Amino acid sequence: MVERQSPLELELRTGSHGDFEHGIEVILSETRPGSILQLAAWPGQEKALIAGIRTVTGLALPDGAGAGSTDGVRSVFGFAPGKFTVVDEAEGLASAFANVVTPDIGTVTDLSHGRTAIRIAGPKAEWVLAKFFAIDFALPAFPVDAGRSTMHHDVFAQIQRTGTDQFDIYVFRSFARSFWKALCHASEEVGYEVQ
Amino acid sequence: MLITCPYCGPRDVIEFTYQGDGNRERPQPASQDLDAWNAYVYDRLNPAGDHNEIWQHSGSCRAHLRVVRNTLTHEISSVAFTRGDHKVAARHKAEGKS
Ligand SMILES: [Zn+2]
Numbered sequence: 001m002v003e004r005q006s007p008l009e010l011e012l013r014t015g016s017h018g019d020f021e022h023g024i025e026v027i028l029s030e031t032r033p034g035s036i037l038q039l040a041a042w043p044g045q046e047k048a049l050i051a052g053i054r055t056v057t058g059l060a061l062p063d064g065a066g067a068g069s070t071d072g073v074r075s076v077f078g079f080a081p082g083k084f085t086v087v088d089e090a091e092g093l094a095s096a097f098a099n100v101v102t103p104d105i106g107t108v109t110d111l112s113h114g115r116t117a118i119r120i121a122g123p124k125a126e127w128v129l130a131k132f133f134a135i136d137f138a139l140p141a142f143p144v145d146a147g148r149s150t151m152h153h154d155v156f157a158q159i160q161r162t163g164t165d166q167f168d169i170y171v172f173r174s175f176a177r178s179f180w181k182a183l184c185h186a187s188e189e190v191g192y193e194v195q
Numbered sequence: 196m197l198i199t200c201p202y203c204g205p206r207d208v209i210e211f212t213y214q215g216d217g218n219r220e221r222p223q224p225a226s227q228d229l230d231a232w233n234a235y236v237y238d239r240l241n242p243a244g245d246h247n248e249i250w251q252h253s254g255s256c257r258a259h260l261r262v263v264r265n266t267l268t269h270e271i272s273s274v275a276f277t278r279g280d281h282k283v284a285a286r287h288k289a290e291g292k293s
Contacts, residue, residue: 043278065202080256081202081276134207148203151210151254 006030007116007176011184014195018188025124025190028183031117031168035093041082041106052100053086056093068145070162077147077160082106085147085158085170087117116176118183121166124190129167131186133157139164155179196269201276202256210254216240217247217261243267249277 006012008030016024041049050061059069059076061084068077075087086093094110101108120128126137132152136142147160157179158170171179184192196208218240222231240246248262263273 065204081258081278083256134209149255150206154254156254 004032004113006032007173008118008180011177011180012194016191016193017184018191020191020193023191024122024193026120026122026128026187026192027195028180028187028192029119029121029195030180031119033087033089033117034091034112035086035088036111036115036117036170037086037093037097038109038111039084039086039097039101039106040109042104043082045105046082048105049082049084049101052097052105053084055100056096057086057088062145066146066148068147068160070145070160075160075162075168077145077158079147079149079158085160087168087170114173115170116173118169118171118176118180119162119166120169120183120187121163122192123165124187125165125167128183128186128190129159132183133159137167152179152182196271198250198252198260198262198271199274200252200256200258200260201274202258203252206252206255210252211260212251212253214249214251214259217249245272 012030039049039053053076054060057074057076059071059074061067061069061076061078066078068075070076073089076084078084091112094108094112097108130137133150135148135150142148142161144161144164147158149156149158151157155171155175155178160168162168184194197205198208198211199205216239219235221235222228226232244265244267245263246266248264250260250262252258252260259277261275261277262271264271
């Protein structure tokens with residue numbers, strides 16, 4: 001496969017930055033998944049689509065708006081009624097869905113080249129993200145595995161909580177560098193490490 | 196102002212786009228009833244109180260919502276998906292759509 005170039009390349013500087021002398025409280029990284037898909041069910045076909053996601057990824061989606069699931073390699077979460085983001089470390093997830101999500105169930109859109117995945121982890125991840133997004137990041141309101149879609153200065157973002165102190169953020173590739181730089185600036189006060 | 200999206204929960208108004216007066220009834224595209232088109236484009240109730248509105252949660256789930264907002268207090272008393280809307284469903288039925 002052709003090596004995919006990261007839009008963050010010019011700005012991604014590994015190492016410690018900001019006020020790190022008092023400790024590193026946030027770790028930023030680009031997870032570079034091979035596949036990022038958007039799946040949408042036609043009205044009434046939601047259960048069939050959720051079953052298809054389980055068939056292909058092995059991930060069982062719990063009930064409820066914004067519910068999600070992850071096994072560390074593959075992740076899925078709902079971001080709108082009947083719509084789901086599915087992510088895999090490996091490439092080729094779209095073709096795996098081709099025979100499962102048939103045209104009478106819904107649609108599969110391959111966004112692997114259109115989105116950039118940024119991970120923020122650490123004890124102050126919630127704090128830094130709360131400066132960015134007008135949503136509640138507290139654990140009871142935003143449980144582990146759940147997904148949310150929202151905006152930062154009109155840049156659409158999808159966020160999945162993949163750990164108590166860890167969030168995966170999916171942004172448009174064309175806005176990713178600007179978003180990354182803003183995220184670095186916002187992390188300076190707590191001390192951050194880029195991996 | 197917060198709007199509680201039935202999918203996303205309470206969100207800031209900045210995530211939403213106003214899609215217009217929810218009381219309007221759009222004539223059929225081929226309609227030549229000028230009074231009906233005039234009413235659709237210009238006639239507004241302009242109430243000082245509860246107002247039916249269509250909003251889109253454009254900055255999140257992108258669902259279209261039927262919202263009742265008080266024009267005096269900005270209190271939102273009801274939010275529902277337009278999908279499954281009785282008026283829309285009835286019109287689709289009349290046009291032979293499912
Ligand atoms: Zn919503």
